[in-house]
Amino acid sequence: QVQLVESGGGSVQTGGSLRLSCAASGYPYSGYCLGWFRQAPGKEREGVAAIYAGYSTTIYADSVKGRFTISQDNAKNTLYLQMDSLKPEDTAMYYCAAKWGDNCSHLYFREWTDWGQGTQVTISS
Numbered sequence: 001q002v003q004l005v006e007s008g009g010g011s012v013q014t015g016g017s018l019r020l021s022c023a024a025s026g027y028p029y030s031g032y033c034l035g036w037f038r039q040a041p042g043k044e045r046e047g048v049a050a051i052y053a054g055y056s057t058t059i060y061a062d063s064v065k066g067r068f069t070i071s072q073d074n075a076k077n078t079l080y081l082q083m084d085s086l087k088p089e090d091t092a093m094y095y096c097a098a099k100w101g102d103n104c105s106h107l108y109f110r111e112w113t114d115w116g117q118g119t120q121v122t123i124s125s
Contacts, residue, residue, distance in 0.1 A: 014125050033051070
């Protein structure tokens, strides 16, 4: 049984940093994509970043390029999202997600099949 559990959300001021973690269980070493999505109140869920599990191939939404870094610790089966230079518009519920296959560049949420419960990130000005 696959499971994704996020942690690390919180509240910081503009310009601050947070690191989100996602513990992934029930997945093999590779052959799937892991990603981070976010959803602000009243808005559609949007893709933030993705990585092809077991490899270094990453992709980012334009809105977070240069500020966010996605990474994976294979030994710990944990996905991370390092978020720097945070802005109020980054405020949202952040979700860890997974989908099978190697086409990780599609950050459209309906194509992703497995989801965590989410962790709240709030950036104050």
